[in-house]
Amino acid sequence: MEKHELIICIVNNGFTDLVMDAARKEGARGGTIFHGRGTGNPDMEKFFGFSISPEKEIVIILVEEAIKDAVLKAINKAAGLETNGKGIAFSLPVSDTVGVN
Amino acid sequence: MSKKKVASNPSLPVESKPETFKSVDRVQPLSRLKFFITIVNHNHYKEVLKILKNHESGLGFITHGRGTGTKEIYDLLGLSDVHKDIIFAVVKADQIETLKKEIGAFFVKESKGIAFAIDISSVIGSSIYKYLSNTRPTGE
Numbered sequence: 001m002e003k004h005e006l007i008i009c010i011v012n013n014g015f016t017d018l019v020m021d022a023a024r025k026e027g028a029r030g031g032t033i034f035h036g037r038g039t040g041n042p043d044m045e046k047f048f049g050f051s052i053s054p055e056k057e058i059v060i061i062l063v064e065e066a067i068k069d070a071v072l073k074a075i076n077k078a079a080g081l082e083t084n085g086k087g088i089a090f091s092l093p094v095s096d097t098v099g100v101n
Numbered sequence: 102m103s104k105k106k107v108a109s110n111p112s113l114p115v116e117s118k119p120e121t122f123k124s125v126d127r128v129q130p131l132s133r134l135k136f137f138i139t140i141v142n143h144n145h146y147k148e149v150l151k152i153l154k155n156h157e158s159g160l161g162f163i164t165h166g167r168g169t170g171t172k173e174i175y176d177l178l179g180l181s182d183v184h185k186d187i188i189f190a191v192v193k194a195d196q197i198e199t200l201k202k203e204i205g206a207f208f209v210k211e212s213k214g215i216a217f218a219i220d221i222s223s224v225i226g227s228s229i230y231k232y233l234s235n236t237r238p239t240g241e
Contacts, residue, residue: 006138006217020169032140032185034166059169060138062217092219095135098201099208099215 003065004094007072010036011087013055015079019087022078023061026070031061062100065093133194134221134233139204140166141214143184148211150188152203156196159235162189185214191221191233 079085
């Protein structure tokens with residue numbers, strides 16, 4: 001039984017397609033998206049005089065351990081901090097899985 | 102080498118320890134905790150929570166998500182419903198094997214989905230551990 005890793009990726013609203021396309025190109029099969037709200041840097045909002053939308057989307061993707069690095073690299077390239085997606089991604093080792101084959 | 106040597110402190114008189122003192126009147130088995138995440142089709146969370154409750158999991162956090170993927174892949178896998186329920190729960194490690202079996206049977210019988218567990222490395226305080234592991238004092 002192959003080991004799996006859970007990739008968690010937090011990007012700005014609307015960039016999940018980029019993340020999933022990049023991940024799928026590296027062999028990931030599917031992911032799940034849910035909503036979140038960022039809490040970073042309230043001073044920035046005061047400076048600009050309007051509130052920047054902190055809406056985020058979180059993508060969780062379960063992948064095999066072997067392709068984890070490639071998927072993370074692809075996500076960073078497609079929607080990383082240097083892009084408009086301003087995404088961060090990290091992976092966690094998963095100990096047990098059900099429903100993956 | 103497995104046993105740790107504990108250096109006895111000579112300045113502490115051994116007699117000061119009351120012999121009848123019992124720090125605990127009851128021993129609870131300690132077990133590692135796992136963070137168990139289940140993703141199922143929308144409106145199937147109640148069944149999952151029931152299964153989790155049968156395995157001594159006291160709390161579940163449910164959020165709404167949506168699946169990604171092209172329509173063809175979804176039809177191929179039978180995952181036609183894009184709306185998902187994500188259930189986060191904490192379970193004890195010794196419950197994982199039976200929980201996996203029961204959740205697996207639920208996925209085959211009722212709703213396609215995936216579930217996985219992540220090890221929890223630390224917990225703040227024993228009361229939080231008791232809360233997360235659903236340890237109740239006996240007789241209450």
